[in-house]
Amino acid sequence: MNKTSIKYLLFAIIFSFVSCEEILLVDDIYKKEVTLIAPANNSLLSSSGVTFSWEAVESADKYQLQIAIPNFETPKQIVLDTTVTKNSYTQQLNIGKYEWRIKAINSAYETAYFKNSFEVLNNDDFQNNTVILLTPTNNLTTKTALQKLSWDAIIGATNYQLQILDENNTLVKEQSTEATLINFTFDEGKYTWKVRASNGTNQTLFTSRSILIDTKAPNTPTLTAPVNASTTTATNINFQWNRTPISGSAERDSIYVYTNNALTNLNFKDRGTSPYNKTLTTGTYYWFVKSFDDAGNTSARSTVFNFTIN
Numbered sequence: 001m002n003k004t005s006i007k008y009l010l011f012a013i014i015f016s017f018v019s020c021e022e023i024l025l026v027d028d029i030y031k032k033e034v035t036l037i038a039p040a041n042n043s044l045l046s047s048s049g050v051t052f053s054w055e056a057v058e059s060a061d062k063y064q065l066q067i068a069i070p071n072f073e074t075p076k077q078i079v080l081d082t083t084v085t086k087n088s089y090t091q092q093l094n095i096g097k098y099e100w101r102i103k104a105i106n107s108a109y110e111t112a113y114f115k116n117s118f119e120v121l122n123n124d125d126f127q128n129n130t131v132i133l134l135t136p137t138n139n140l141t142t143k144t145a146l147q148k149l150s151w152d153a154i155i156g157a158t159n160y161q162l163q164i165l166d167e168n169n170t171l172v173k174e175q176s177t178e179a180t181l182i183n184f185t186f187d188e189g190k191y192t193w194k195v196r197a198s199n200g201t202n203q204t205l206f207t208s209r210s211i212l213i214d215t216k217a218p219n220t221p222t223l224t225a226p227v228n229a230s231t232t233t234a235t236n237i238n239f240q241w242n243r244t245p246i247s248g249s250a251e252r253d254s255i256y257v258y259t260n261n262a263l264t265n266l267n268f269k270d271r272g273t274s275p276y277n278k279t280l281t282t283g284t285y286y287w288f289v290k291s292f293d294d295a296g297n298t299s300a301r302s303t304v305f306n307f308t309i310n
Contacts, residue, residue, distance in 0.1 A: 228305040
């Protein structure tokens, strides 16, 4: 065996050992059971909106959920095959007979499938449906004022009622629509938007989400210490700056320190608050601070200060 072959063999052995070590760190869930909660086996339902729920499995990262018509032994159609991280999922289904099954999964193991049968008889309990909101995500913080508000269709719905309320619970917009998507431009601030479905006779409950619109950049920081063009013998530098916060999303500061005035040789950068301490070696340094917020806005760069450590 030549040297190259020996090298690759050793690499394979080491890789195999590391992989086995990684697997040993993951809990084996192979023999665990997934306890199904609803729909219970042989359930008869009077709503097209079916919420599937099961008990969480310890050490599982996700679950594979499948729904078949009429069953998995002789399926006419697999109407859903999805992976979820929570232990519940809502799906709109037409009238008919179904079987659903689920298994738990982690990075190294998975359980067997566990299944129940059920039948959707009608949609007489229309009011028990749940409108599933799609976009934007709940509690989104963004600088984009124009948003696509969208939701899943409810079988049998003739229209949907959209309401948008500000943080004082004042109604900003109300609209009835047959569509499942509305474009809306928000003003600055925090809002709740919610949707319910109607079939002309009955209405579902509202489903709601929150959104924070912040289009304003943070104020530009003002540097105070070390004083510009100052000299010191201390190596523990106490950086200080001021910035007046703006209402909206959370703001944070980042400090940038360079060793040349062209600001191309970065010594370090870090997120921090004033005062900020850093131990440096002798030399001349150039620094500035920029601010950011959770909505994605960025302040202008502060004035660049320099100082020298002798």
